[in-house]
Amino acid sequence: MPPYTKPIPTVTPELRPFFEAAKRRELVVQRCRGCGTYRFPARELCSNCLSRASEWVRVSGAGEVFSFNVMHQVYHPGFAGEVPYAVVIVKLAEGAKMTSNLVGVLPGDIRIGMPVRVVFEDISDEVTLPRFAAVSSPGV
Amino acid sequence: MIPYTAIAGLGITQQGKVYDRNHVGFAVEAVQLALADAGLDRGDLDGLLLNPGLSWGEAAMGSFQLQQAMGLRNLRLSATMNAGGATAAAMIQHAGGAIAAGMCTTVACVFSDAPLKPPKPQGAEKGGGGSAGAYGFARGLDAAYGQFGINAMYAMVARRHMHVYGTSNDHFGAVAVAQRQWANRNPAAQLHETPLTLEDYHRSRWVVEPFHLLDCCLVSNGGVAVIVTSAERARDLKRPPVYVRGMGQGHPGGDPAETLTSGAVLAKETALRMAGLTLADVDVVELYDCYTFTVIVCLEDYGFCKKGEGGPFVADGKTAPGGALPVNTGGGQLSSFYMWGMTPISEAVIQLRGDGAARQVPDARVALVSGNGGILSTHSTLILSGER
Numbered sequence: 001m002p003p004y005t006k007p008i009p010t011v012t013p014e015l016r017p018f019f020e021a022a023k024r025r026e027l028v029v030q031r032c033r034g035c036g037t038y039r040f041p042a043r044e045l046c047s048n049c050l051s052r053a054s055e056w057v058r059v060s061g062a063g064e065v066f067s068f069n070v071m072h073q074v075y076h077p078g079f080a081g082e083v084p085y086a087v088v089i090v091k092l093a094e095g096a097k098m099t100s101n102l103v104g105v106l107p108g109d110i111r112i113g114m115p116v117r118v119v120f121e122d123i124s125d126e127v128t129l130p131r132f133a134a135v136s137s138p139g140v
Numbered sequence: 141m142i143p144y145t146a147i148a149g150l151g152i153t154q155q156g157k158v159y160d161r162n163h164v165g166f167a168v169e170a171v172q173l174a175l176a177d178a179g180l181d182r183g184d185l186d187g188l189l190l191n192p193g194l195s196w197g198e199a200a201m202g203s204f205q206l207q208q209a210m211g212l213r214n215l216r217l218s219a220t221m222n223a224g225g226a227t228a229a230a231m232i233q234h235a236g237g238a239i240a241a242g243m244c245t246t247v248a249c250v251f252s253d254a255p256l257k258p259p260k261p262q263g264a265e266k267g268g269g270g271s272a273g274a275y276g277f278a279r280g281l282d283a284a285y286g287q288f289g290i291n292a293m294y295a296m297v298a299r300r301h302m303h304v305y306g307t308s309n310d311h312f313g314a315v316a317v318a319q320r321q322w323a324n325r326n327p328a329a330q331l332h333e334t335p336l337t338l339e340d341y342h343r344s345r346w347v348v349e350p351f352h353l354l355d356c357c358l359v360s361n362g363g364v365a366v367i368v369t370s371a372e373r374a375r376d377l378k379r380p381p382v383y384v385r386g387m388g389q390g391h392p393g394g395d396p397a398e399t400l401t402s403g404a405v406l407a408k409e410t411a412l413r414m415a416g417l418t419l420a421d422v423d424v425v426e427l428y429d430c431y432t433f434t435v436i437v438c439l440e441d442y443g444f445c446k447k448g449e450g451g452p453f454v455a456d457g458k459t460a461p462g463g464a465l466p467v468n469t470g471g472g473q474l475s476s477f478y479m480w481g482m483t484p485i486s487e488a489v490i491q492l493r494g495d496g497a498a499r500q501v502p503d504a505r506v507a508l509v510s511g512n513g514g515i516l517s518t519h520s521t522l523i524l525s526g527e528r
Contacts, residue, residue: 007284008280015281067300067303068296068299069295069299073347076283076288084349099282112300129284
């Protein structure tokens with residue numbers, strides 16, 4: 001397997017629960033204990049109710065494409081062999097939005113509203129990255 | 141309401157691939173040009189506001205640096221301001237407030253930048269170093285997924301607008317073409333001699349879909365400064381005053397891809413109410429065009445057309461030379477030069493003074509000027525007029 005050359009995110013204390021869950025093939029999102037709002041990425045306080053209390057909760061991993069772009073320019077050498085590639089914003093069923101990629105879908109086939117489901121890819125010993133796959137038929 | 145302040149001087153340095161001076165040099169030259177335009181000298185300045193471009197780096201004390209560079213000795217107001225693309229118009233607003241309050245009399249509002257370096261000029265789009273995603277500070281997560289820079293974040297919002305309202309690349313292209321037509325009439329525009337058709341637009345390379353290269357503003361080296369003083373004092377200076385009739389800001393917060401709406405909705409209310417004018421009184425519109433897309437959104441949010449109809453509005457030719465609503469009459473940041481919000485302000489001053497030559501809009505009495513930043517999250521509006 002060729003070495004992984006794309007940027008590997010730093011496992012910061014505030015995102016550690018996210019990466020630990022991803023290792024277990026689970027998607028977790030921070031939820032406010034005050035008002036129940038889901039939020040991603042991690043923040044110190046809730047912009048809805050200003051509560052500082054939060055928890056990481058497992059979400060279903062289901063969502064839909066909220067928006068996407070197609071990157072044609074190489075901003076990092078790790079993506080040189082991939083352009084053009086798509087970046088998506090997935091709106092999770094629970095409400096939070098995540099920037100991610102779709103696997104197995106050509107950029108030209110991506111549509112806003114497409115149902116997607118989380119998949120996981122180990123990119124280093126420490127980091128497993130959640131990406132998303134299209135849900136092509138019910139029950140998949 | 142009788143305006144309290146006016147723009148009395150405008151200074152624009154050479155713009156574009158100008159490599160023989162740095163950001164401080166451009167700023168000093170812009171202020172000198174603006175002072176000369178007003179018939180003032182640096183000893184008359186008692187206020188200095190600076191919006192640092194990328195080259196000033198983390199210069200929290202940029203206005204102090206500029207003060208030192210210019211040998212200004214009697215400032216009663218000095219600050220470095222940053223509200224993204226909304227800053228330029230906001231600086232004029234803060235200068236006006238300080239003058240009205242009696243804190244100072246004569247303020248230079250300045251922007252300069254020199255991000256282009258020889259011998260490898262960068263492309264025409266903004267750089268890829270953005271650290272703060274539109275969706276929060278993801279600590280490298282965006283980069284892990286290959287999302288880099290402001291273009292990519294605006295592209296996400298533009299794609300939603302296309303999905304919700306049926307806006308198309310033909311619509312974006314119509315903005316680029318209309319503004320190029322204006323630039324072709326403006327000898328100071330970087331792309332003055334380059335005509336553009338919709339086909340040329342579609343042929344230009346993709347940067348980040350749905351943005352072609354020609355959807356993105358230019359990167360420019362240069363500086364622009366504006367001298368703000370009281371309306372009364374401006375009448376005695378060298379050039380006809382451009383009165384600040386109304387001003388407002390709007391910072392909506394929230395997720396721009398969700399709302400598809402800029403702060404213009406808030407900012408215009410304050411500005412038009414202060415001016416005692418309506419959109420029907422506006423003769424020229426100078427919008428903050430970091431992308432073709434933002435022109436469409438702002439036309440909608442100011443109410444020149446219904447929400448979602450900005451694309452067809454431009455495609456109909458309304459904003460081009462000869463159209464019912466002249467927009468970005470110097471070519472804007474897409475085709476003329478990119479000095480953040482100073483580009484639309486400077487063009488409004490030129491139009492209201494009647495200095496537009498081949499691009500002059502006949503009987504231009506009232507200009508609406510906007511600044512927009514932070515992925516549709518910060519906004520400022522000026523209503524300017526050559527008449528009180």
